[in-house]
Amino acid sequence: MTRLAGHAPTAQHSPESEVRDVTGIGFGAANLALAVALHESGAGDRALFLEKQKEFGWHRGMLIEGSSLQVSFLKDIATMRNPTSDFGFLSYLQEKGRLVDFINQHTLLPSRIEYHDYLQWAADRLGHMVEYGVEATGVRPVTDAGEVVALDVLAGDRVVTRTRNLVIASGLRPRLPEGAETGERVWHSSQLLHRLPAFDERPPRRAVVVGAGQSAAEVAAHLMERYPQAEVCAVFSRYGYSVADSSPFANRVFDPAAVDDFYFAPPEVKQAIMRYHGGTNYAVVDEDVLQGLYRRQYEQKVTGTPRLRVMNASRLVSVEPRGETAAVRVEFLPTGEHADLDADLVVYATGYRSADPAELLGGVAGSLRRDAAGQVLIGRDYRLSTTGDFRCGIYVQGATEATHGIASTLLSMVAVRAGEIAQSIIGGRRDPDRTAGTKAVAGNRG
Helix, strand or coil: CCCCCCCCCCCCCCCCCCEECEEEECCCHHHHHHHHHHHHCCCCCCEEEEECCCCCCCCHHHCCCCCECCCCCCCCCCCCCCCCCCCCHHHHHHHHCCHHHHHCCCCCCCEHHHHHHHHHHHHHHCHHHEEECCCCCEEEEEEECCEEEEEEEEECCEEEEEECEEEECCCEEECCCCCCCCCCCEEEHHHHHHHHHHHCCCCCCEEEEECCCHHHHHHHHHHHHHCCCCEEEEECCCCCCCECCCCCCHHHHHCHHHHHHHHCCCHHHHHHHHHHCHHHCCCCECHHHHHHHHHHHHHHHHHCCCCEEEECCEEEEEEEEECCEEEEEEEECCCCEEEEEEECEEEECCCEEECCHHHHCHHHHHHECECCCCCECECCCCEECECCCECCEEEECCCCHHHHCHHHHCHHHHHHHHHHHHHHHHHCCCCHHHHHCCCCCCHHHC
């Protein structure tokens, strides 16, 4: 068993001389949940998290007023791991004096603005465990008698810290269509609230929103409300927006036990599960948002002032900046006809992809075990499988959908997953059979 030292680090230290037990890269919801788990287990004193942002922030560009979270507040960063945790959402509400007010809303879904405030509240309480404004760029192995016993975490050429365990949770990256280029008038929805103030003095006459999911629908609704005279063109290849499947039986795919089922399932079963339940998360819209958009479009038809132009069964062919506007060409797929639009701004609400943890691991690439297809092997406890001479633990959060299922990039599992990683680190688990994929542990059903 790996024993975690109990004394806190001093303010001044040499990164090479002081070996931490845990270093986390990224301090979004996933690693924040891990920080809480380590703190509550008494193992937080020798943990450090590095965050490239200068302050805590969670999807700030999409904190649209009135938008709601899509999962229950009970799936916060602590409750499903430890229902008595004082880092749970209810403890936050109690401290803020809003517990009764929240209950009176009769909802399980807080607003995104409030949930960001909750995460900020938790992050502030653990400020001693994080260094902001530090972007980790790589790792370098530290060897002793031919074994890798620690990792130096680098920011450029500088060693930031030395650690026995590394947890990579570097978040999601905006996904753009192949060949798409961003610019002053063309950007991803993640930048929405950061970019729009530049258009407020001269409101856009026409905006194009590309995508059929929740973000796309919310962006379209927000643009119509913010710019009452603007036409908003929604472009997507589906025939219409599809409602998200949030039914209780389908929602079981986000249960902790479903991770075990998925992880140990044959590849063809994994693919089937993802195919069957993609409608819980991908290119779908919550019913209240969908109904609100349709109602707004219908009322505009009644008043004779249509501003929401749904360009369904269509694809964006090209976007060419032209001074004060962008020339947009859209193809209607059933006939191949083209429509040319003169747009003031184009927003790609085309989703996200997980950051590749291998980007940081070039210094230890030779110690990572891979499958026949060249993919890094990941254990059930989210630990990368490594060669026998490698004594450090490298864990990943988020970039595990192919191995651990659809909840990997979502909030549903952050508390439980953080507990599993913390327990793996504290317990020093190094089960080669489980890492290789043998069902040697009962998992969450026990």
